[in-house]
Amino acid sequence: MDLITAQRLVFTMLDADGDGVVSRDEYMARTRNVALATGRKDDDTLVVTARTLGEQAWASMDANGDGRMTFDEYAGWAGAEAFDTVCASVLGALFDLADADEDGALNLPEFTTLRTALNNPAGNAEAAFAALDANGDGRISRDDYIASIRAHVTGESSPMGEALYSTGTAQALGGR
Known part of the structure; x- marks a missing residue:
C-alpha cells in the first residue's frame, strides 16, 4: 500500500462524521x-x-490553530517523525485504557473494544488482531501494536494496518 493511500485510510477513520x-x-x-x-x-x-x-497531538496537527484539519494538512504533518514524537505516545495511552488487566497486552475483546471505539468496524478489528497475533497466543503487545501502526502510516508493509483501516478487509488480507 502506498503512503498516500495509507494516510487517506487513517484520515477517513479520524473523520468520524465523514465531512472531509x-x-x-x-x-x-x-x-x-x-x-x-x-x-x-x-x-x-x-x-x-x-x-x-x-491535546498535545491535536496542537501539533492543527498547525494553523483553526480547530479543523484537512487531509492536506494531515498528509503534510503525518510521517515517521510525527509518529515517533507525537502519535506513538497517544496510541500507547489509548492502548493502556483498553488493557483492562494492565498486563501490557490486549486480547481480542480488549483490542476490538479499543479499535471500534476509535471508529474501526469490528470485523476490521478482528482481522487486524489476527494479522498481528503472529504467534497465535491470543495477545498483542503494546510495542507490536504501535510498531504495526507506525509501519502503516509511514507506508511500510503492515498487514494489521491494512486490515484495520481498510473497508475491504478480505482484500487487505489477500483474501484470507
Missing part, C-alpha cells in the same frame, strides 16, 4: 470513546494521561 475535515472535537472524542467503552471515569489517571497527550 477532522475537527478538534472528533479527534478528542477518541479518548472519551475509549474511556466510555472501557468503563473508565473522566478522572481516571489513564484517561487524564490519554486526554493530555491527545
Whole structure:
C-alpha cells in the first residue's frame, strides 16, 4: 500500500462524521470513546494521561490553530517523525485504557473494544488482531501494536494496518 493511500485510510477513520475535515472535537472524542467503552471515569489517571497527550497531538496537527484539519494538512504533518514524537505516545495511552488487566497486552475483546471505539468496524478489528497475533497466543503487545501502526502510516508493509483501516478487509488480507 502506498503512503498516500495509507494516510487517506487513517484520515477517513479520524473523520468520524465523514465531512472531509477532522475537527478538534472528533479527534478528542477518541479518548472519551475509549474511556466510555472501557468503563473508565473522566478522572481516571489513564484517561487524564490519554486526554493530555491527545491535546498535545491535536496542537501539533492543527498547525494553523483553526480547530479543523484537512487531509492536506494531515498528509503534510503525518510521517515517521510525527509518529515517533507525537502519535506513538497517544496510541500507547489509548492502548493502556483498553488493557483492562494492565498486563501490557490486549486480547481480542480488549483490542476490538479499543479499535471500534476509535471508529474501526469490528470485523476490521478482528482481522487486524489476527494479522498481528503472529504467534497465535491470543495477545498483542503494546510495542507490536504501535510498531504495526507506525509501519502503516509511514507506508511500510503492515498487514494489521491494512486490515484495520481498510473497508475491504478480505482484500487487505489477500483474501484470507
